[in-house]
Amino acid sequence: MTLAGACMATALAACGGYGGGSYGVGGGSSCGNGYQVMCPPPTVSLTSPMGGATVSGSVAITATAAAGAGYNLTITSVQFYVDNASIGTATTSPYTVNWDAAMATNGSHSLTAKATDSMGDAMTSQAVMVTVTGGVAAAVMSSVQVFPTPDSRASGMARIHVDSNTGAVSGTVTLSGMTARTVSLNQGFAGSAGEAVVTLVPRAGSAGEFVVPPNVTLSAEQAGAFVQGRLYVIATSDANPNGEIRGQLAPESVRVTFSGLDASPEAAALGLRASGVAATTVDTRAGTLTVHVNTAGVEDATAASVLSGAAGIPLAELARSPVEMGHFSTELARISAADVESFEAGRLSVSVAASSAPAAALRGAISPDAATAGN
Numbered sequence: 001m002t003l004a005g006a007c008m009a010t011a012l013a014a015c016g017g018y019g020g021g022s023y024g025v026g027g028g029s030s031c032g033n034g035y036q037v038m039c040p041p042p043t044v045s046l047t048s049p050m051g052g053a054t055v056s057g058s059v060a061i062t063a064t065a066a067a068g069a070g071y072n073l074t075i076t077s078v079q080f081y082v083d084n085a086s087i088g089t090a091t092t093s094p095y096t097v098n099w100d101a102a103m104a105t106n107g108s109h110s111l112t113a114k115a116t117d118s119m120g121d122a123m124t125s126q127a128v129m130v131t132v133t134g135g136v137a138a139a140v141m142s143s144v145q146v147f148p149t150p151d152s153r154a155s156g157m158a159r160i161h162v163d164s165n166t167g168a169v170s171g172t173v174t175l176s177g178m179t180a181r182t183v184s185l186n187q188g189f190a191g192s193a194g195e196a197v198v199t200l201v202p203r204a205g206s207a208g209e210f211v212v213p214p215n216v217t218l219s220a221e222q223a224g225a226f227v228q229g230r231l232y233v234i235a236t237s238d239a240n241p242n243g244e245i246r247g248q249l250a251p252e253s254v255r256v257t258f259s260g261l262d263a264s265p266e267a268a269a270l271g272l273r274a275s276g277v278a279a280t281t282v283d284t285r286a287g288t289l290t291v292h293v294n295t296a297g298v299e300d301a302t303a304a305s306v307l308s309g310a311a312g313i314p315l316a317e318l319a320r321s322p323v324e325m326g327h328f329s330t331e332l333a334r335i336s337a338a339d340v341e342s343f344e345a346g347r348l349s350v351s352v353a354a355s356s357a358p359a360a361a362l363r364g365a366i367s368p369d370a371a372t373a374g375n
Helices: 003-014 220-228 265-269 337-344
Strands: 043-048 058-066 075-082 085-090 095-100 107-117 122-124 128-132 137-141 155-162 169-176 182-187 196-199 209-211 231-236 245-248 254-263 275-283 288-296 301-308 313-320 327-334 348-354 362-365
Touching: 043 107, 043 122, 058 075, 058 107, 075 095, 085 095, 137 231, 155 220, 155 231, 155 245, 169 182, 169 231, 220 231, 254 348, 275 337, 275 348, 275 362, 288 301, 288 313, 288 348, 301 327, 337 348
Parallel strands: none
Antiparallel strands: 043 058, 058 095, 075 085, 075 107, 107 122, 107 128, 137 155, 137 245, 155 169, 169 209, 182 196, 182 231, 231 245, 254 275, 254 362, 275 288, 288 327, 301 313, 301 348, 313 327, 348 362
16 A cells, blocks of 8 residues: 555544444444534433423422433533523533422423533423413403503503412513503402502613512402402503503413403494493302403493303393493302303303393303403
């Protein structure tokens, strides 16, 4: 062999070329970075919590990870995600991070882990679904939850946590499209108005963001109202001092929906230009129904009721407010599991009677979704 040929053979062997044994399945061989063998990806899987688990408070999320065999690869990091948002990274086994589920919204969340090896290759685990309880109640704020509805394009997001043991409250409200005069946490079911419980303060250096002041604790009665879905966040402005946008907090098993009511054919034939909104709160665990109906254009309204099924079987009678003549309500009415099922299936409706239209001046189906009237 010539000297040049010997040098070429030596170079090929050093680079993982022909027959030098520097790649393959033997220990200590090379892959990637221009070598002819692609590095095998790492493997990773979540081991805790188990899929379908119900979690609360501080939750340890653990994963196992391994680099591809045969190439001296190692795991350099495992990054953990909740709903595709990173919550922390572990660099040594056992790969574990702690997640504060108390600051997550109640309901279902997706957990994943991404392992990265010493070659920079990464692999993401299959998702594990868990259910959070005792977490943050989140509410989308809009003008349609205020009645009468102001002409506003403002929006907001409220994220409020109440400690079930101590009543300590924390959270933030982020607003867009308005300059708020006040932002407060008030007591009252959807569709009703109540007194302020906590006044939030602007976050320094962050326009449009408000926070619950430190060391604020709710009374036992106020904490109980939170569990029932009887607290809401409202933002006022100079143009709308009674409220420009609002969001009802719905923790755990509470469902809050807003449904539009339209003039019945009978009322329309009389020329009535009536309208209304039914704000419905259903606690699927406690088996309670709360409905507040606000109407406009029906000066002679006499009664209102919640009906079930196509036959319109009366489920709950609503009392008329002695102060707001177009406001009817029932709070925490007991309903059966079958009634809850009817709500979830969209088989409940509201009817408002009037002297001029005794059968019904206003009618509307109660939406089981978080849809808002006017959308």
